[in-house]
Amino acid sequence: xxxxxxxxxxxxxxxxxxxxxxxxxxxxxxxxxxxxxxxxxxxxxxxxxxxxxxxxxxxxxxxxxx
Numbered sequence: 001x002x003x004x005x006x007x008x009x010x011x012x013x014x015x016x017x018x019x020x021x022x023x024x025x026x027x028x029x030x031x032x033x034x035x036x037x038x039x040x041x042x043x044x045x046x047x048x049x050x051x052x053x054x055x056x057x058x059x060x061x062x063x064x065x066x
Contacts, residue, residue, distance in 0.1 A: 009053065012049045012052065012053055013053065015045070015049060016046050016049050016050065016053075019042040019045060019046055020042075020046060022039070022042065023039045023042055023043075026039070047060070
């Protein structure tokens with residue numbers, strides 16, 4: 001069972017990396033992000049996965065760290 005959980009976690013982390021890379025690549029090429037842009041679904045998915053993987057992290061909650 002632990003192998004399945006590890007694989008699922010690794011897949012979620014890989015998806016976060018993939019989506020983040022796609023957005024970063026576009027920004028480096030001059031794209032200006034804004035709410036509701038073509039990457040909004042990416043950001044929503046990343047936030048959802050971060051909340052699942054790191055439920056108590058400010059990184060997952062989308063809040064600033066003091």
